[in-house]
Amino acid sequence: MKRLSFKFTTEQLELLLAFEEARGLADLSEVLHKDPSVVSRNLQRLSEIAPVIIKENRKWQITKLGKELNIESKKFSIAIQGLLNTDPAPSNNAFDANDTALVLINTQKVLEDPPHNAEVVENIKKILNRWRQEKRTVIHVRHISNNPESLFFLKSNSAGFIESLKPTQDEATFEKEKASVLSNLKVQEFLNVKGFPKALLVGFTGNDCIEASARSLSEQGFETFVVADASASLDIIGPDGGLHKAERVHKLAMANIHAYSAKVIKTEEIFHLQK
Numbered sequence: 225m226k227r228l229s230f231k232f233t234t235e236q237l238e239l240l241l242a243f244e245e246a247r248g249l250a251d252l253s254e255v256l257h258k259d260p261s262v263v264s265r266n267l268q269r270l271s272e273i274a275p276v277i278i279k280e281n282r283k284w285q286i287t288k289l290g291k292e293l294n295i296e297s298k299k300f301s302i303a304i305q306g307l308l309n310t311d312p313a314p315s316n317n318a319f320d321a322n323d324t325a326l327v328l329i330n331t332q333k334v335l336e337d338p339p340h341n342a343e344v345v346e347n348i349k350k351i352l353n354r355w356r357q358e359k360r361t362v363i364h365v366r367h368i369s370n371n372p373e374s375l376f377f378l379k380s381n382s383a384g385f386i387e388s389l390k391p392t393q394d395e396a397t398f399e400k401e402k403a404s405v406l407s408n409l410k411v412q413e414f415l416n417v418k419g420f421p422k423a424l425l426v427g428f429t430g431n432d433c434i435e436a437s438a439r440s441l442s443e444q445g446f447e448t449f450v451v452a453d454a455s456a457s458l459d460i461i462g463p464d465g466g467l468h469k470a471e472r473v474h475k476l477a478m479a480n481i482h483a484y485s486a487k488v489i490k491t492e493e494i495f496h497l498q499k
Contacts, residue, residue, distance in 0.1 A: 231273055237297050239266055240276055244286050244294055257479035321494070324449070325420040326355045327363045329405060329427035329434055331389040334375040334382040335458075341428075347454040347491040348426045349388055354494065356392070361418060364391045365398045365405045367433065403436035412444060422447040424494075425486070430457040431477035438486040448486035451494070452478045 232240075239256070246252035253260045267284050271277050276290035286294075331348060335341065355362050368383055369376040376383045378399075391397050400408045415423065423446050425434055434455050441448045457474035461467060482488040 232270075236266070236270055236273070237293075239263075239270060240286070240290055241294050241297060243267070243277065243284070244291065249284075254475075257475070321355075321358070321360060321424075323420055324422040324424050325361045325363055325415060325418070326351065326424050326426070327365060327405060327437070328352070328389060329365050329425060329437060329455075330367045330429065331364065331386050331427050332366050332376070332382070333384050333386055335428040335456075336386045341456050344454060344456045345386060345388065347451065350491060351424075351426060351451065351454055351494060352389060361420065362391070362395045363398065363405075363411065363414065364389075364395060365400055365408070365411060368399045368401060370401075403433045404440040405433075405437040406440040406444065415446065420446075422449070425450045426454040428456055428458075430455045430474045430481075431460070432457075435477055435481050435485070438481050439484070442485045450478070450481050450486050450488050451491055452488050453490050 242252055242255050246255060249260050249263060253263045256263060258266075267277060271279070271284075274289065275287055276293055277284050277286050279285070328348065331345075336345065352362065364385065366383065366385065367376050368378045371377060374380075385391065396414055398405070398408050398411050398414075400411075405411045423441050425437055425441075425448065427434060430450075430452075434450060438448050438450050452474075455474075457470050457477055459467060459470050460473055478488045
């Protein structure tokens with residue numbers, strides 16, 4: 225039997241589709257969550273396979289062939305999706321909650337106020353309610369400080385749990401003074417004793433405590449998941465004094481987590497929902 229061969233990989237076809245829609249290299253890099261130099265090299269390789277893009281006046285341009293290929297790629301994608309959607313069986317890619325501990329990180333009042341966090345809190349509530357209904361294990365880990373001037377001061381109201389996400393009496397609660405939840409050794413001890421091989425992380429903040437926790441849990445052998453839309457980041461100031469907005473920071477944090485530490489998913493995947 226002769227094996228089928230294809231000129232382009234799936235990733236290259238996705239690159240060509242994204243290239244046609246992008247407003248330039250910077251926009252394309254942001255969409256793909258890749259460094260511009262990496263994207264530029266990939267475009268060069270694409271042009272070497274077939275003339276789907278060409279460089280004119282030092283700028284890449286999509287050709288007629290490239291546009292035609294994109295049309296066929298879209299048709300193929302729609303056809304495949306149609307075949308998959310006719311299968312009544314649950315998707316094998318749906319999130320499996322078996323043996324998974326839900327870990328709420330820093331779900332505290334001090335982090336409830338930013339406007340972009342309202343939807344995040346609602347998504348955390350949905351997931352938390354699901355775990356409670358199915359009597360699965362829930363862990364709450366909050367950040368504290370012994371500095372009375374800190375918003376995370378142990379005895380302050382701002383360091384308390386968000387009212388709608390407060391732990392119940394039978395849910396484990398822990399405190400930490402560093403970014404990772406495993407900085408409190410009792411958290412890992414709890415997970416090991418209970419025999420949980422997987423952890424699902426939600427809460428705040430994506431580029432700090434969530435990322436640090438995902439990395440340390442992964443390093444300790446836990447299969448780790450982070451829910452992108454049930455976590456959020458905050459605005460940060462770069463070394464040059466420039467402001468980096470929370471949404472952008474969060475996207476980059478999730479990309480970094482997904483690349484090196486854990487699988488990043490969305491709330492809908494937990495509930496087997498379709499977009």
